[in-house]
Amino acid sequence: MNMGTSKTSEYTEKEIAIANYAKALSHPARIAILNLLVKKQACICGDIVDELPLSQSTVSQHLVKLKEAGLIKGDIDGASVCYCIDEKEWKKAMAQMGELFQTLLTTKVKCC
Amino acid sequence: MNMGTSKTSEYTEKEIAIANYAKALSHPARIAILNLLVKKQACICGDIVDELPLSQSTVSQHLVKLKEAGLIKGDIDGASVCYCIDEKEWKKAMAQMGELFQTLLTTKVKCC
DNA sequence: CATATTCATCGTAAAATTACGATGAATAAT
């Protein structure tokens, strides 16, 4: 029995990509950082630390995760660093997530 | 110095809500489950296990997390359970996440 | 040059997440 077994051994690229973006957004501190970057309408740096209930090193780690996910970029500007939304990458991210959202929103569910 | 200290001791409700939704989506298995629920256009149950590279108990745990986040619902149907997208809750979730996305997309960043 | 500021990184500890097998409860089938 069980001839047509189709247990996948991996996930699709898309699934992994979306999960990674979601992971980058899965902590309130990182959402707060993104909001700060927009609200201040300027590339703040250590100011982020002042606005969050976290130490400098912890904030730095969150910034690394946002950078790794490609959601923000940080340019060195003298002694300080200028962080801001990476518009181009952000759009790519949102396009991928939006695709999933749209599918789930528009597909008519007819059960339960 | 530092008179106007405004280090927040907490995050906003919105930040926490968005982070929670993102956390629910932060694992490829859970993205795959959502896609399966849509693709099959029917409330599958243990079939999910056959399609994923995970054990039954692990899949069950992922389903719990999706349920806790309010993204899916599961109705008991005899011996099996019928899972499907919770349309109403899903729309609420997407509205909240979409709000953040829109803000970050439309706000003109003028730095870096 | 000496000192201060800004930020990243290292080491470490605590907590959360992920995954599995084993077990059990509930319903269905024989």
Added chain:
DNA sequence: ATTATTCATCGTAATTTTACGATGAATATG
């Protein structure tokens, strides 16, 4: 009634995440 199927939960181990202080590199300021 017995047996099989479906799913949740428990216990546990391995890994990842979160957070902090300490330290260090780089630039700016005195």
